[in-house]
Amino acid sequence: MMIDQQVDWRVSGVLLDIRGHSEAASACALAQIAAPAVSDIAGSEVEGTVTIVRPDGTPFTAATTDAAGDLSRWDQLAGRGPTSRALGGRLTIILNDHSLDKRWDGYQAVLRAAGFRSAVALPLPLERGYRAALTVYSAETNMFTPVVASQALAFSEVAARSLVLALQVRAGLAQSADLRAAMASRTAVNIACGVLMGQNRCSYEAAFQILTLASSQRNLTIRDVAEGMLRTLPGGVPPTHFQQRA
Known part of the structure; x- marks a missing residue:
């Protein structure tokens, strides 16, 4: 922003553009x-x-x-x-x-x-x-x-x-980015649970427990386990709605 000597800083509504990434x-x-x-x-x-x-x-x-x-x-x-x-x-x-x-x-x-x-x-x-x-x-x-x-x-x-x-x-x-990441993570977990439900003819809760157990055994997050499982599917990990719009 260029500084003009005639700027009246007492005028309400005047703002400086100092937006930044931090x-x-x-x-x-x-x-x-x-x-x-x-x-x-x-x-x-x-x-x-x-x-x-x-x-x-x-x-x-x-x-x-x-x-x-x-x-x-x-x-x-x-x-x-x-x-x-x-x-x-x-x-x-x-x-x-x-x-x-x-x-x-x-x-x-x-x-x-x-x-x-x-x-x-x-x-x-x-x-x-x-x-x-x-x-x-x-x-x-x-x-x-x-x-x-x-x-x-x-x-x-x-x-x-x-x-x-x-x-x-x-x-x-930052909040919007965190929300998109959380929703993308949840979507991957939900898709993986759906695959497990079809493979094992079990409930969502049981499928989620399978992911939780694998997460504990491999020392990985549940999202990492879900995405790792989905990568073995034909076509790999399906893109989420949030990834497509990002």
Whole structure:
């Protein structure tokens, strides 16, 4: 997505196309959009990171530069900087060179060592147990004035809505793929049971028990046993309705 300097990020309905095959891919896409967007807002080049923490607690940080990525990861692990606070859902955290806030004594030295003088971290409210933060860094002092910070906050609200949608789309696609796989597996088992019922003149339950026993003896899944049996038939494994439509 091209960033237009005239974009009003406060307009509801504006969304970013950050769909990806994984949470990490969406985070990378957002980081690549966020840096130039906030640079336009600030009137000076900034670097940024997007950190996503999955429901199981596994984190991922996408960064526009190694320095920004290393700093955000250190911040999260140490729990002593704006990124970790934003991941906790705190309000906008602004850190400028003139900050006298004692919470940042240790962090400011790390910030300067990474080549930065100003930082702003914004929580990205998500759903389904996910947490995220957008952190932007500048090599200039006192970059994030109240005006710049308020516009960056407006952008972060758009980013959060876009990220929620991207994660919803990915979850829906994954669920659909899992359902197709489950239905295909069940179809193969049902066909194999039908063959066994005809061969042994038995009930479905008895045919399924035959597959279960073979699965246990061969240390294979029931689906693998069913498909292995069907491959011995003339013509091999018949395609399922779900495979034909995939």
